[in-house]
Amino acid sequence: MRKETKGMEDSRIVEMYWDRDEEAIRQSEKKYGRYCGAIAHNILFNRADEDECLNDTWIGAWNSIPPQRPEKLGPYLGKITRNAALNMYEKKHAEKRGGGQTALALDELAEVIGKESDAEKQAALADLTDSINGFLRHIEKDARVIFVQRYWYMYSVEEIAKFNGFSVSKVKMSLARTREKLRVHLEEEGYTV
């Protein structure tokens, strides 16, 4: 059974963003704070970082709506949270690897060999996303849900098994098969995996 925290309609909240009404942030937090918090938590597992990440989410929504007008605010905010959390995760791990020097050194070398522009990177990522969307559309629902819960929501295998009433081994098997199918799919589409 799916449970959602009831609150103001998404469309009304989006209108508030367009009207530059700060109440939009409060309503977003009220309706989707727990949802986004769970996403941040699964990636960061640190309360202070999660809070910072949630703040980044509300700021990100404020700065991107307008021009964006998302129809589904939950996934929209969830994506902002996930990206912010992953960026924070990368940054923290880069710092741990060598006070940030490893990442810095790699960046410096990348300049030598020529770096893809941000626009090129974004276009390449968008193409890859399209390919993954096409792949997900054509696999069975159970396999898709398990895949997204693992690689979008970042839940553990054990949690996914509980959510869906499956055994842990079934989840592991499903993930392994889906990963292999995705690898084949991406190779067929010309990606080097």
Add this chain to the structure above:
Amino acid sequence: MKENDIIKAIGNIDDSFIEEAAPNGFVKKKSPGFTLGLMGRWAGAFAVFVLAAVLVINGIRPFTGVKKAEDVSPDPAITSEGTDGVSVNAPQFETSGKDAVFELNGNFTGDELALIAGTDSSLGEKETFLTDKTVFVGTLEDGTQCWGEYEGNLLNCLILVRENDEIKLEFAEPVPADTALEIAGKVE
């Protein structure tokens, strides 16, 4: 292609896939240990709990729609709303004074706990009876505390219970008989 590229590309998949895979109740993992962040959360929850009680005592009740203790009918029914074979033996809860005590003696056999409490006639109507952001706390048999926040017209909270645990939730305000209450939880 690096693994980061795949992770980032998956981040922008269709909204429909994200919605489809959203777990029930968006349950969080338990953080390991007792962190400062957790302490802060507990302190915050307790502070709001106390504040809510004080506001009721000081006469805000007429504005919240919360009835006095004597208006509260005792022993409304509790029913479970089925998820994954949940079995709950909690036929009633008692209300007393401004700090209504909601007591479940349940045998939890599923992964999730979803309960609706209220009179039969009101089940499913999900009328509001607590002020926005009212916090409740609960204590398990072993002393483990749980907490939740009432938001909007659903009490959508995080309750940590194990099989055969007894949950006792103390509410900051009375529970009128003609209201419905929904609790979403997860067996840890």
